[in-house]
Amino acid sequence: MKIKTYKHFIFTLILIMGFVGMFSLPRLSLPFLASYLFYLILEPFVPRLTLLGLKKNIAVMIIMTGVLTISIFPIIKISPIISSEIENIQYYIPKLENYVNVQFQQIQHFLQAKFGFELQDKYIFEAFSYLRTQVTSVLLKLPQFLASILEWMFLVPLLSYFLLADSERVKKTFLKLVPNSIFERFYYIFHQLNKQIGDYIFAKFIEASIVGIIITVGLVLLKVRFSIILGLAAAITNIIPYVGPLLGIIPAGLLGMTEYGWSPQFGAMMILYLVANVIDIGIVFPLLVSKIVDLHPVVVVVSVILGSQYLGVLGMIICIPIAAALKLILIEIYKEFYEIRS
Incomplete structure (x- = not known):
């Protein structure tokens, strides 16, 4: 004992x-x-x-x-x-x-x-x-x-x-420290968390890279100033669910209006961002990300808000893996209590 x-x-x-x-x-x-x-x-x-x-x-x-x-x-x-x-x-x-x-x-x-x-x-x-x-x-x-x-x-x-x-x-070495009474549950959660987080980060990295490359190449072809930074900003903000694409387009919109006004060049910039996000939402996200982390949109939005409040931009980026981890842990806790009561 x-x-x-x-x-x-x-x-x-x-x-x-x-x-x-x-x-x-x-x-x-x-x-x-x-x-x-x-x-x-x-x-x-x-x-x-x-x-x-x-x-x-x-x-x-x-x-x-x-x-x-x-x-x-x-x-x-x-x-x-x-x-x-x-x-x-x-x-x-x-x-x-x-x-x-x-x-x-x-x-x-x-x-x-x-x-x-x-x-x-x-x-x-x-x-x-x-x-x-x-x-x-x-x-x-x-x-x-x-x-x-x-x-x-x-x-x-x-x-x-x-x-x-x-x-x-x-x-x-790490698992030897886990008490026998919780070993089975802990090992399952540990394995599932590693898989979910690894798959999610890899998928978001690919997704953000695709969006960033499309926007960077497009801005370079349009000869827009600060094209590398704008493309990098679009890639990084794309990691943030829902609000990320909007945050990414704000600096480009301000720069475009300041530099070109309401001209065809500015219109081309906005169309470029629209096309990149349509490709992301319609093709890349459903194929790579949506099946990995099964979270309700309301949970995602609340997680992003809480993440931004406590950890700023970093919190908005890491909030989804944390929410997925908490969901998995809560499910296992519920199963444990349900099995005990049964």
């Missing part, structure tokens, strides 16, 4: 320490979390290569080499362009602010003449003041951000390699 209680205590303590460490030591925990997510995405490919007669270490090495080759080359090529575009944005903000002020004054005069209603412009000044502050903050933190990226480019592949190579040993 004492051994059983001791095992429960140790298991609970490790879980608590894991959660506390994740939030209190983000510089250490985030690379580990990213490595674990990469492991979940890449792990299904390992047995496929070992079935061809390759040893596990060789299979893992081939997978990691392929991933690094595919990912590092675009990063090296695109990083200087992104850095340059971010620096140029600060000089573009006054032009954007001037355009918005002119449009606002025209709307204000129209409403005042027709309805005697006057709009308050303090919110516009506050918004642009916030925007300037954020851009300045990004520029000041850019060297630190690039240093973090380089650090992650070294740590994440290394940790991912060890997780892939020693996955069975790590799993066995």
Whole structure:
């Protein structure tokens, strides 16, 4: 009995320490979390290569080499362009602010003449003041951000390699800590969570990449300024369910109106975003994402709102895997109590 209680205590303590460490030591925990997510995405490919007669270490090495080759080359090529575009944005903000002020004054005069209603412009000044502050903050933190990226480019592949190579040993060591009374349920939840989260992240990565590539290539062909950043923003915001595409189109709409006004060029930009999102909603999402995480749309929307409230943009991105995990855990808890009562 004492051994059983001791095992429960140790298991609970490790879980608590894991959660506390994740939030209190983000510089250490985030690379580990990213490595674990990469492991979940890449792990299904390992047995496929070992079935061809390759040893596990060789299979893992081939997978990691392929991933690094595919990912590092675009990063090296695109990083200087992104850095340059971010620096140029600060000089573009006054032009954007001037355009918005002119449009606002025209709307204000129209409403005042027709309805005697006057709009308050303090919110516009506050918004642009916030925007300037954020851009300045990004520029000041850019060297630190690039240093973090380089650090992650070294740590994440290394940790991912060890997780892939020693996955069975790590799993066995971790599962030994699980008390026997909950082992079966825990193992099932652990296995299902790994599969769901890995499949979801991989599917969302492919979906976001397709949308980002379509928009980036289209904007480059249309010779639109900041095309790389706009395409990257569209890809990142696309990860956020429902509201993501809308968030992605806002900067493009503002830039397009400021640069081109209500012209065919601006119309072409909006059509490009519309086509990209139609392809996403009509083809990519149903094929890749919808069957992986079976959540009601209301649950998804509430999850996004809660995620944004507590963790900002990061919360909006990770809210769906967390909601799916909670759903799975609650279902198993319900089954456990139902079986006990039966």
